[in-house]
Amino acid sequence: MNLFDTHTHLNDKPFINDIDNVVNKCLDNGIKKMVVVGFDISSSLRAIDLAYRFPNIIYAAVGIHPTECNGINEEDLNRLANMLDEPCVVALGEIGLDYHWDTTTPKLQKEIFIKQIKLAKQKKKPIIIHNREATKDTYDILKKEDISSIGGIMHSYSSSVEMASEFIKLNMMISISGVVTFKNNHKTKEVVKKIDLDHLLIETDCPYLTPEPYRGKTNYPNYTYYVAKEIANQKNIAIDEVINTTYSNACKLFKIE
Numbered sequence: 001m002n003l004f005d006t007h008t009h010l011n012d013k014p015f016i017n018d019i020d021n022v023v024n025k026c027l028d029n030g031i032k033k034m035v036v037v038g039f040d041i042s043s044s045l046r047a048i049d050l051a052y053r054f055p056n057i058i059y060a061a062v063g064i065h066p067t068e069c070n071g072i073n074e075e076d077l078n079r080l081a082n083m084l085d086e087p088c089v090v091a092l093g094e095i096g097l098d099y100h101w102d103t104t105t106p107k108l109q110k111e112i113f114i115k116q117i118k119l120a121k122q123k124k125k126p127i128i129i130h131n132r133e134a135t136k137d138t139y140d141i142l143k144k145e146d147i148s149s150i151g152g153i154m155h156s157y158s159s160s161v162e163m164a165s166e167f168i169k170l171n172m173m174i175s176i177s178g179v180v181t182f183k184n185n186h187k188t189k190e191v192v193k194k195i196d197l198d199h200l201l202i203e204t205d206c207p208y209l210t211p212e213p214y215r216g217k218t219n220y221p222n223y224t225y226y227v228a229k230e231i232a233n234q235k236n237i238a239i240d241e242v243i244n245t246t247y248s249n250a251c252k253l254f255k256i257e
């Protein structure tokens with residue numbers, strides 16, 4: 001198997017002190033590559049550290065998550081710019097809008113989001129988008145900022161089939177997480193059924209969003225297998241086709257190999 005988990009937080013607390021065991025377990029269970037995604041400055045630096053420690057297995061993404069925007073200044077953005085010059089940093093993210101939590105204002109979220117998009121364009125790196133309850137504003141900003149030259153990922157996609165097609169027109173990939181395995185999630189099952197495999201990626205977002213049959217427990221990158229399995233079920237195709245195509249989609253987007 002060659003699974004590519006395009007969105008993990010191995011830089012987060014549940015994993016950081018047990019990292020060798022976690023990575024070995026991934027390798028034993030068919031994970032070939034994964035992207036460790038930053039959500040603030042220090043987690044982004046930890047992502048880079050992990051990429052250096054596990055070359056050609058772990059790659060890093062660096063960025064400021066919308067709920068972490070308070071107090072972000074020009075110096076922080078300069079630090080991100082420097083991180084983006086590291087060869088192991090394959091994307092800028094996760095960035096975007098999150099209207100579920102009100103710890104940061106939509107106005108500030110948009111400002112930091114747009115600044116990071118401009119930085120990604122300058123550094124020619126794809127972007128990883130976090131969108132929670134903000135699909136219209138997220139779409140409008142991506143369209144206005146004309147991101148098609150860099151492209152990127154709609155991470156843990158949860159919006160409609162119709163919007164997925166619109167994001168694809170902007171050169172975005174649709175990344176499917178473990179929530180697709182939840183019995184009542186008809187919306188995401190519909191997305192994977194209708195959207196062509198060439199536009200899909202798989203991810204865990206671990207330690208969050210654990211798929212069935214492990215729902216309620218800690219999530220691990222090797223559980224991308226269950227995401228691939230559900231996509232194969234919905235599309236009525238072989239799981240190997242899902243695993244191989246999403247793997248090469250990810251390598252192409254991140255310019256790996």
Ligand SMILES: [Zn+2]
Binds near residue numbers: 037094205
């Ligand atoms: Zn995430």
